[in-house]
Amino acid sequence: MSASWVAADPHFGHVGICKFLAPNGVDKLRPWDDPQEMDEVLVKNWNEVVHPNDRVNLLGDVAINRRHLITLGRLNGRIRLIKGNHDIFKLSDYLPYVDDIAAYHVTKGPAGGKVIMSHIPIHVESLGRFGVNIHGHLHAHTVKRINKDNQEEVDKRYVCVSVEQTNWRPITLEEALARAEPTDESAYSH
Numbered sequence: 001m002s003a004s005w006v007a008a009d010p011h012f013g014h015v016g017i018c019k020f021l022a023p024n025g026v027d028k029l030r031p032w033d034d035p036q037e038m039d040e041v042l043v044k045n046w047n048e049v050v051h052p053n054d055r056v057n058l059l060g061d062v063a064i065n066r067r068h069l070i071t072l073g074r075l076n077g078r079i080r081l082i083k084g085n086h087d088i089f090k091l092s093d094y095l096p097y098v099d100d101i102a103a104y105h106v107t108k109g110p111a112g113g114k115v116i117m118s119h120i121p122i123h124v125e126s127l128g129r130f131g132v133n134i135h136g137h138l139h140a141h142t143v144k145r146i147n148k149d150n151q152e153e154v155d156k157r158y159v160c161v162s163v164e165q166t167n168w169r170p171i172t173l174e175e176a177l178a179r180a181e182p183t184d185e186s187a188y189s190h
Contacts, residue, residue, distance in 0.1 A: 003051070005171065010058075010163055012068040017035075
């Protein structure tokens with residue numbers, strides 16, 4: 001039986017991301033200086049967990065430069081690309097490597113609820129139609145909200161699966177959903 005996976009933001013071949021800083025403004029966001037080395041580790045990690053018939057929802061930002069799209073061809077699984085803000089090329093450029101391309105994907109979640117997968121987190125006002133938003137884009141950051149005690153906290157209805165938050169590899173849809181905590185919206189402000 002095939003498994004279902006999620007991942008986001010590999011940024012294959014992206015020299016700049018190897019220079020980005022973590023949220024603390026001091027440490028590097030990614031441990032690599034060389035994007036080729038980064039790509040090799042990401043491909044190896046991906047293929048260690050994903051089998052050829054598995055479904056992977058890749059939640060955007062595949063590559064900054066078109067010539068690095070070929071790296072997708074080295075990845076196991078049937079890839080559904082949810083386009084990200086850096087996925088700016090023609091659909092035909094992606095189609096040799098993916099079997100579906102979309103702006104978002106809705107699936108069933110725990111207890112029959114709906115889960116929306118997107119690249120950029122959806123607006124909180126739209127989240128009411130879904131219990132959980134699995135997304136990318138934020139890399140090492142999280143979506144926050146103000147709780148009933150007027151304190152800022154991580155909004156666990158949002159699950160970021162950027163590779164920085166998944167140990168540099170896809171995670172199962174079940175693992176992503178286990179990180180989520182849909183809550184009673186009446187207890188929180190927007």
